[in-house]
Each structure stands twice: as C-alpha cells, then as structure tokens.
Amino acid sequence: MKNIFLLCTILFALNCNAAPYFGQTMSFKQPDGTTVEVKLFGNEYYMRGEGLDGYTLVRDKNTHWICYATLSQDETELVSTGIVYHGKKDDLTPLKTNINLPLHLDISEKAREVAMAKNKKSLGTPSEKENTKTAWHPVSGNIKGLCIVVDFSDEPGTLPMSEFNNFCNDLSYSNYGNNGSVRKFYSDISGGKVDYQNVVYGYYRAPLTFQDYEQMPFGQGATEILGQALNWLDAQGFDFSTLSTNPDGSIMAINLMYTGVAQNWAQGMWWHMGSYTGFSADGVHSDSYNCSPANDPLELATVCHENGHMIGKWPDTYKYNTTTGPDGIGDFDLMCWYGSSINPVPPNPHFRSNAGWGRVVDVTNYNGLNTDTANSLTCYKYVNLNDTNEFFLIENRMQTGRSNFIEDQGLTIWHIDRMGDNQTLHHEVYLVHANNDINNHYDACFHQGFNNEYGITTTPESSFFNGDPSGLRVWDIGTVGNIMNYKLGAGQAAPSLHLNYLNISGDNNSNGFLEPGESGNLNLTASNFGQINSGTATITCTAIGTNSGYVTINTPTVNAGVINTSATTPFSHNISIASNTPLGTVISLRFLISDGAYSTYITRQFIIGNQITMSNQQVTTCSAIFYDNGGAFSNYTNITDLTTTFLAQNPTYPVKLTFSSFDLEDVANCIYDYVNIYDGPDISSPLIGTYCGTNSPGIVTSTHATGALTVEFHSDEAVTGTGWEAIVSCQGFSNVNDITNTNNIEVFPNPSHGLFNIQSDSEIISVSVMDIVGKEIYNNSSFAKSKDEINLSDYPAGLYLMKIEIGDRLITKKIEIRK
Numbered sequence: 001m002k003n004i005f006l007l008c009t010i011l012f013a014l015n016c017n018a019a020p021y022f023g024q025t026m027s028f029k030q031p032d033g034t035t036v037e038v039k040l041f042g043n044e045y046y047m048r049g050e051g052l053d054g055y056t057l058v059r060d061k062n063t064h065w066i067c068y069a070t071l072s073q074d075e076t077e078l079v080s081t082g083i084v085y086h087g088k089k090d091d092l093t094p095l096k097t098n099i100n101l102p103l104h105l106d107i108s109e110k111a112r113e114v115a116m117a118k119n120k121k122s123l124g125t126p127s128e129k130e131n132t133k134t135a136w137h138p139v140s141g142n143i144k145g146l147c148i149v150v151d152f153s154d155e156p157g158t159l160p161m162s163e164f165n166n167f168c169n170d171l172s173y174s175n176y177g178n179n180g181s182v183r184k185f186y187s188d189i190s191g192g193k194v195d196y197q198n199v200v201y202g203y204y205r206a207p208l209t210f211q212d213y214e215q216m217p218f219g220q221g222a223t224e225i226l227g228q229a230l231n232w233l234d235a236q237g238f239d240f241s242t243l244s245t246n247p248d249g250s251i252m253a254i255n256l257m258y259t260g261v262a263q264n265w266a267q268g269m270w271w272h273m274g275s276y277t278g279f280s281a282d283g284v285h286s287d288s289y290n291c292s293p294a295n296d297p298l299e300l301a302t303v304c305h306e307n308g309h310m311i312g313k314w315p316d317t318y319k320y321n322t323t324t325g326p327d328g329i330g331d332f333d334l335m336c337w338y339g340s341s342i343n344p345v346p347p348n349p350h351f352r353s354n355a356g357w358g359r360v361v362d363v364t365n366y367n368g369l370n371t372d373t374a375n376s377l378t379c380y381k382y383v384n385l386n387d388t389n390e391f392f393l394i395e396n397r398m399q400t401g402r403s404n405f406i407e408d409q410g411l412t413i414w415h416i417d418r419m420g421d422n423q424t425l426h427h428e429v430y431l432v433h434a435n436n437d438i439n440n441h442y443d444a445c446f447h448q449g450f451n452n453e454y455g456i457t458t459t460p461e462s463s464f465f466n467g468d469p470s471g472l473r474v475w476d477i478g479t480v481g482n483i484m485n486y487k488l489g490a491g492q493a494a495p496s497l498h499l500n501y502l503n504i505s506g507d508n509n510s511n512g513f514l515e516p517g518e519s520g521n522l523n524l525t526a527s528n529f530g531q532i533n534s535g536t537a538t539i540t541c542t543a544i545g546t547n548s549g550y551v552t553i554n555t556p557t558v559n560a561g562v563i564n565t566s567a568t569t570p571f572s573h574n575i576s577i578a579s580n581t582p583l584g585t586v587i588s589l590r591f592l593i594s595d596g597a598y599s600t601y602i603t604r605q606f607i608i609g610n611q612i613t614m615s616n617q618q619v620t621t622c623s624a625i626f627y628d629n630g631g632a633f634s635n636y637t638n639i640t641d642l643t644t645t646f647l648a649q650n651p652t653y654p655v656k657l658t659f660s661s662f663d664l665e666d667v668a669n670c671i672y673d674y675v676n677i678y679d680g681p682d683i684s685s686p687l688i689g690t691y692c693g694t695n696s697p698g699i700v701t702s703t704h705a706t707g708a709l710t711v712e713f714h715s716d717e718a719v720t721g722t723g724w725e726a727i728v729s730c731q732g733f734s735n736v737n738d739i740t741n742t743n744n745i746e747v748f749p750n751p752s753h754g755l756f757n758i759q760s761d762s763e764i765i766s767v768s769v770m771d772i773v774g775k776e777i778y779n780n781s782s783f784a785k786s787k788d789e790i791n792l793s794d795y796p797a798g799l800y801l802m803k804i805e806i807g808d809r810l811i812t813k814k815i816e817i818r819k
Helices: 109-123 161-169 182-189 210-214 220-235 301-312 349-354
Strands: 002-005 021-029 035-042 047-050 056-059 066-071 078-084 141-151 194-205 254-258 273-275 288-293 359-362 368-373 378-383 390-397 410-417 429-432 483-488 497-505 519-528 536-544 551-553 557-562 567-577 586-594 599-607 611-613 617-620 623-627 640-647 655-663 674-678 687-691 699-701 709-715 723-730 745-748 755-764 766-770 776-780 785-791 798-806 809-817
Touching: 056 078, 109 273, 141 161, 141 220, 141 301, 161 182, 161 194, 182 194, 182 301, 194 220, 194 301, 210 220, 220 254, 220 288, 273 301, 288 301, 301 349, 349 390, 349 410, 368 378, 368 390, 410 483, 497 586, 497 599, 519 536, 519 586, 536 551, 536 567, 557 567, 567 586, 640 655, 655 709, 655 809, 723 809, 745 798, 745 809, 755 766, 755 798, 766 785
Parallel strands: 141 194, 141 254, 254 288, 359 378, 611 623, 617 640
Antiparallel strands: 002 194, 021 035, 035 047, 047 056, 056 066, 066 078, 273 288, 368 483, 378 390, 390 410, 410 429, 497 519, 519 567, 536 557, 536 586, 551 567, 586 599, 623 723, 640 709, 655 699, 655 723, 674 687, 674 709, 745 755, 755 785, 766 776, 766 798, 798 809
8 A cells, every 4th residue: 555645753752752852741551451541751872761750760671671870880880779669640659759769769870871872773773863963954845755564463653644744744734733735745845846755565463573673782773674564665666766765875764653652761673763775775774764653643743853863964962961051942943852742843044054045145234124934934033153153043033833832932042053063062953042041931032121132241141152242242132023123234424343253374384383483464354244435444453362472463453444345355464482382382363453433353273383283184293282083172083093103303303292182982992982102114113102081101112123103093983082282392392382291280170060180290380271262261370389179160061172381391281160
C-alpha cells in the first residue's frame, strides 16, 4: 500500500523522541503489568529517570522492576537499590520521603559525557547532528522523503493509513488538536517556499517481536529493521532515485516509525535520530533517519524538530550538558524547546534565514524609525563590520499562529555568532533577554512599559562579544502589537563612525605575527556610514591592561581629517614590542576615533609570538608558541589524530619544547586522549614519552642527530581537557625568551567552581584572566607573595586563559570554571 505523505515521523503523545527532556512525565510498565509515572531529564544520548518524589530511578537489571537508584562508588553508574517505585499522579501515597539518598542523584559530568559519546557512536550520528554550527543552506521547492511504518507481532498497528496520510499531508488537518499537518507547518515557516512530502509504505511487519528488539543495544534494533525494510522496498521495485538527496547522494530524509513503547529511557528501542549507511540503490544511499512511534495521538512537535535537522541542517540549541549554562532560548526556537506538542513554534530567525526563508533587512547604518510587523518572517540585521560572523537580529513576535506558545511577546533581539556553539558558553544563537535573566523567558521581549531601550548604556547592553561598543541602539520601543514601532540609531542626522582592523605588515620577518623585539604596522580603516560628514577626526592607539609596558606606540595619534559620508580612509599605527617580552604574552590595544562630538572604539588582543596549532605539518622554527588544535581559547576537539614535527634550523641547536600548561582527559595508561613525543623527525623515531591528564611533559629537548621532535596527538570520541601551551625554542639558541622551569607553578583545583589557588616557589608579580573572546575579566598586580587564591565564582562556566607573571617569566594556564 503506497500513499504520498508529508513527513511521517509520527510522535507518541508524550513527545518521547530525540528531543530535550526537562522533567516531562511518561508512563512505564512494571513487570506485574501496573504502570508508574517517571519524569525524564536529558536528551536522546543520555537520559535520567526520576520519580514524582524527586528520587532518581533505574530499571533493575535482574528483576526488571523500576527501582530507586544509588550511585556507584566511582560515580559512573546509577545502581538499583532494589526498592521498587510505585509512583502515579493519581495516587501519591506510595511516594517515598524517608529514603537515605540525595534527591536528583546523577552520575558525574565526565561519566555523562562518556555515556553520551557511547550512544552517539551506537546511533551512527549523522553529519547534521554532529555539526553544532550552521551555514547558509537554501531550502526551497518540492522535497520528497521516505517514511516506513513498522509493526510487530506483539505490537500490531492499529491506526489506519488514512490517518497517517492526513496528519502528514492534509493542509487542513486538525485531529488530536493539531494545528494543521507537518506539511502545513513547513509551508508556513518557510513562507510557502517548501512543500515537503514523503512516500509512505506500511505496515512492514518486523521479523522479531518488539520485546526481542528491546533487548538489543540502543539503536541496534531500529537500524536492523530499517535495513530490512529498505531491502523489502527495493525488492518491490521502488525507485529510490525519486527521493530528494543531499549533494553527497544520501537520501535527505528517511522516517522510520514503529508501534510499541520503549520501556527503557535512552536504551533499546527508544526513539532517536541516527545514521544508517548500509543501503544503496538506484544511485543513492541511506544516511540520516529519524524514528518515532506509530501510535495515537499523533502530534507535530518533535516531528518538526527532527526534520529541522534533516531538511534545514540546523543543530540543537538546547544544551546536552547543562554544566555549560542554560540554553537561554526556551520556547522561542523550534530547535530548543518547541512550546506545544500540537502547535510547535518556528525556528529562530538565524536558522530560518540560513534556509533562505523570509526577508532580512540590513539596518547596520540605519538612523530613523522602523515599523516591524509581527510574525512576518522579516527580521532586521545589525552587523559587526570587523567580524561579519557576528550580528544582531531584531524581530517582532506575538503569541499568535505558529508563535502562539512562545513565552513572551514583543521585540526579540538575537545576538548571533556563526563561530559560536550552543553546546558551549559562547553561543551561536543567543536571545538577549529584556529582563537580563536568561533563565526567565517570560520577560524576554522588549516593549513599552517594561524595557523599551537596548543600547550601550542599558541593562542588558549592546556590546559585541569582546566588549567593544557595537553602536546598536534600539529605543523608544512601542507597545506590544501586530505593528511595533521603534527607533534605530542616533535619532537625528549624524555621522556613523566605524573602525575596521585589517592586518599586521612591516614586521621584521613578514610572518604576520608580532614577536619580541619586532616593530610592525597595524593597518586599519575608518569609515563614515552616517547621514552627514564628520568633524575633523583623530584616531588614537593606546595599550591597555597589565602587559601594556611591553608595548611602545610609535605613532599614537593619526589625523584622519573630515570623513565624508560613505567614505573610507586607511591608516596605520606603528608599534614596537620590547625584546624581553615573553612568548605568549597577550597585549591589548584600543583604537579610538573621535570628531569631538561622536566617537567609538575597537579593542584588539595580540598574542606575542609566532603561533602554531596542532595539525598534520612540519615546521622549522626556534621561536614559537605551540597550542593544541583548539588554539589559545578553545578546548581541543574529539576524534582527532594529528602529527606535528618540529625541525631544527640547525642540528647544532636541537628543538626544545617547554610546556607551560597541559591538561588532557585523564585515565590510567592514557588510553583515551594522549600526546606521544618522539625524539626525531617522525613517529618511527624513539618514543620519549606518552602523556595525558595533567602529567605535563615539562621540558623536552631533542637528542636526535637532526635536532627534531615529533608530537603525535590522539583524542577519542568523548571528554576533552583544556589542552596545552608550549614554547618552541632551540637548545643553545638565544633569540627567544625561554621558560626555564614551569613545573614549580601550580593552579589548583582546575577545573573548579571558581576558586583557584596559585602556588609558586618564587614571588608572583601579577595575575590576569581573559575570557574566550580575549576580554580581560580579572587583573591583580599586588600579590607580592608566592601563594594566593583568586575568586572567579561570579563568572559563568567556561574556558579562560590565566597569565601569571613571575620574575622575568610569564606563564600561561588554561583554566575551566564549572558550575
């Protein structure tokens, strides 16, 4: 039986699918046939069950009863206590209040990461779920996917195919309270640009019982069924080339839905999205698939969410691991939390515009009144001209239609950084909250009577991520309504001055890095995008921060004169770096332009020294800073195998690596993440050592005839450390401020909740800390002792860079705050 369907990934009534869980309640069966109700927390990769009384639950491996759980000694596993759980909403008398266990018990953060990685691997996570950033990916026209409906001898299907057809494809579908079909949803949010249909086959009777598949590892039963069903379709003569495909020839969307209710959360036949690459026919092949229940009532929400991955290539914006902070978006985005199971919310305007849906109006240099129609698929974009990956999106939203279940209404302001990642502290998609509280989405919108202005002097304020003023001012924001009026810009005709950093030129060795003892030109441009010419403008360059003494500004002031409207003027500042500047020193420079009435500035950070990040390469140098492949401000990546060889400029001066910080995943025998260092030009050279955890290599010097050292780096699929920083020098070669010994400097604990102890065998002169965008958040130049504690507990979870000045040395340490 074959029908044309729209997106038949049908969802169970409680949204139990590949989506976030924030305490949703679901019924599960006990071995005696009775049901209990369990709250679920997590995602498809790791999920924790909790009773209505707040105690953590597991299904006992021996008795199969859902029982209260305790924690294993190493905090890596939830273990059954044998005490059976009987909780139900309509009968609270069996709930426990006297169990000698903590409420909301969970395994350690590291164990959760390992569990998530294991399940990702077992599901064969498709590329669109591996990506945590989005790119421009236009989607339009007719899209055809494949949907296969499966039942089992012990779980026969009950719904007629006509119901599936209507749910998927009927533009006026309203059964079970749904607001249209999934086809209608995608038509609405794309402004009619997409007509997404599926060819549906069913019922396909699986060869084993549902209970047989339930006993298999997570995802294995679903992929076995999918492979058999695809071969079954092929034997019937189905032409797979009629389906929509990705550029690599993979089928864009395969939807597998089946009867039966999985009884183990994130195990067995639990619903999920994954990758199955074991089938090909008619010049195309399988890859992404989504599975969901073929039971009633049918609901839209998770179906739309999962196909956002497959069709739009959008990542999740909810947090897989809440230790990196709240998502800060809530029900304002389909890919975070979709508001209503029967009327899900649209995607955020960044993802929508990446698909080419709706209209984006550039207001970067606009100065005047704006009229914004709610839910119109139009958003207004204000761009960081120094980094076009960063911008703001402004959009009027009302609680009507597809946006009926957003948590507030009024003007939404989104801060976007294409290089960010919503699974980290530095988000790609961030909703600026008018109440300045990203945990409370009910007052997230700007409007008259609450918060009617957003600018550099407001709370929250409109700086770019690195702290520089963006120049964005949205003010006199009107009342909530289908039409909202608000002002952008200065409110009167004025120049709009902008500075744009270009590059470094004229440095002594022309490698584009500032190094100790070098001078160079910092090249910028000044522009006026306003409505009138500027006054006579001057541009000043100032060194700021704790390391300003290492910099001499040779041309501190440049006269730019009058900058006409739409004009751009190039200029440069010549600076010199002191010869005694330690490699790895971070200097901060502020460039300010002013015509007496209007001014703005940008700040740029420069790491002194030639910077080398871990990759497959050979490098000849006696003066450089060597980082893991995450660079100075990011953790290294998972699933990595890289080799870097450092060749000596002259074998008389062998290469020396001095590690000032080192932190990899820590496990016995270094079987997960490790660094191997070889004494010579390749990995066949003698092995000097294998290092992981915080077991730093310290100082390593080549004894090979070539003077070379080779570094091999491996990381597995889960859990990262902060990585490393090392100084590359050559033994006996004096053209570098070398670190003679770093093992006597400790920062502990690391990671920590915010309190860090610093201990050294010599006097600490100063300590500074910068965040991931290079903004200095802490500076103390009055230690005058060899041991102290600094408190960063007011700062959010994430990765930071600590610089410790001791005598003539400047030591770098990556530190991590965990909440």
